Amino acid sequence: MGQVVLKGINKFYDSVHAVKDVNLQIRDKEFVVFVGPSGCGKTTTLRMIAGLEAISSGDISIDGSVVNGLAPMDRDIAMVFQNYALYPHMSVYDNMAFGLKMRKFTRPEIDRRVRDAADILGIGELLKRKPRQLSGGQRQRVALGRAIVRHPRVFLFDEPLSNLDAKLRVQMRVELKKLHLRLGTTAIYVTHDQVEAMTLGDRVVVMKDGVVQQVGEPLELYNRPANKFVAGFIGSPTMNFATVTVTEANGSLIAENAGLRIRLPDGTARRLRGHIGHKVTLGVRPEDLTVAGAADPDHPCFDAVIEVVEQLGSEILLDMKVGQDVMVASVEPTVRVNVRDKLRLAMRPSSLHVFDVKTEEAI
Template identity: 60%
Template sequence: MRMAQVVLENVTKVYENKVVAVKNANLVVEDKEFVVLLGPSGCGKTTTLRMIAGLEEITDGKIYIDGKVVNDVEPKDRDIAMVFQNYALYPHMTVYENMAFGLKLRKYPKDEIDRRVREAAKILGIENLLDRKPRQLSGGQRQRVAVGRAIVRNPKVFLFDEPLSNLDAKLRVQMRSELKKLHHRLQATIIYVTHDQVEAMTMADKIVVMKDGEIQQIGTPHEIYNSPANVFVAGFIGSPPMNFVNARVVRGEGGLWIQASGFKVKVPKEFEDKLANYIDKEIIFGIRPEDIYDKLFALAPSPENTITGVVDVVEPLGSETILHVKVGDDLIVASVNPRTQAKEEQKIDLVLDMTRMHAFDKETEKAII
């Protein structure tokens, strides 16, 4: 399998109406890496993918595939294969013909085409579908055919544009793990676009978070989740999303404290240096719902990390219960033990795991902790 590194160097895309779709994107996708471009719709991720494919012209910057600049190389000569959201299968052709079509155009010998199609069909478990037409297939089967059509090409780079968004939830989960297995099996370089953070977290070696045409952060799923670069990344990754509270850093008994409208909690010693420049200043305090516990089930409750509020909404999900709790002027969302006795309109004590706290600069929204 010939695979390749993809490099974007200050890549910018400006449309004729002066709309900047992508701004100064710099990215290195290593050989055999599974990289996910993640962000809300309109953030520039699909435009970035289409520029790599050669389907969109680049306004500025350079794209390298396998060390060569491909700005002026035709899509068909870039040695990439793209799988679209709508699968783009030819309705009048059988599955076999759909998969073989690209190789026929490239004048491959018949037996070579047959070998490649059957091999790809075997990898994807669709050998028994080769004589069917697309309309006789389920969404998941069509998805496999579209992937198969890309595999037979044996390209340097696979590009996936939201390939699972048309599938139902259960099938999406199944296809996620299949695509991950496929990546290991093919040892392929894959660039994958999605707005679904769960897809990104479960599949990627590296996630590229985008917003308004700009890359916000590049990192492993672990890094993006645990050390988000700014408020946008912190709020986009994680479900339910991180709680953000306007607060002040104040000096108090035994060190620094976070003072919000309805609570005050102590900053762990290890974070005090980072907050030294923010004493008596406003910050955005962040804490994830899963780092907040119902006091009755908390391992280390102390007055320093306990806040009290009134339960607004209780959402039992089976494996956890989501509580929306009014604390001062803020609504705090906590993901707590499902055995909680919390009831709407009742008081509750919540314990914050302050070793998992985040803090962001109020002006720049960049991470301090």
């Protein structure tokens, strides 16, 4: 079992309010990812769950019992640190066995568990080495091994992949996912990389300035971001935003600014009835833009001037100027365009996002 509940968690450092009223229920066997820019309070939250940081107010409970006052060792959790934190003076075997020795496991039991974990992670032949004789990826595996030998109720990961190079990071990401499927232990994972968050998490918690912005499954965050911050943070390249004024003409709603004038699709228009004459922020993802023409003539279209063409092989990223705004479109690799070309683009009507200008909440 490994159910973690955060209830009204706050953290103050002197006058700084680092974590603000976080409420979250993490189910048993769930993989939850905290994601956000640096300084958003995600690591502090994780450290409070681990018991390394005191809670200013609120309750953290694991499997129904409040653990606020418990020492880290008594919470039955395991944590993997960003810099691995392998004990440099111990062999890989001893690193993995340390937690079991501290908990007075018998020698054969320790041996069995360490070898099991080493088999799972494919580090069986490294057991006698010292951490400094290992590569980055191997150290990462040992750090994971040290966490899994104990069979804890909850795994905590503090940006465990950010010290690895890009290729290894992708590989370890997949292995982490497999490991979680195999062990089924509840995992809480902190990262600033939205790709890691989207690929690993059963649910993702987006944080900013100590406040939880949205909690949801990866696709839910992608398709229905709760506010402009989540919309901009999730997805790569980031969502395009344009501030437009909503007006009514011939019974349909028009969104326009200096370089943009589009007829809003019905679904969006219905939501914006109350905003006629006001400004709103329009958001559309680069991958929801297509070169107009073959597409449905009903799609809202606008003109853009190409500034930069980025060939990625599988797609082309077009950096464009649309009136005063800069936008990015991700189009088919077959499209032939040049810098300074004028291009007419269409947006998929269902994937248009609208945000309040002031509160930045989704409308």
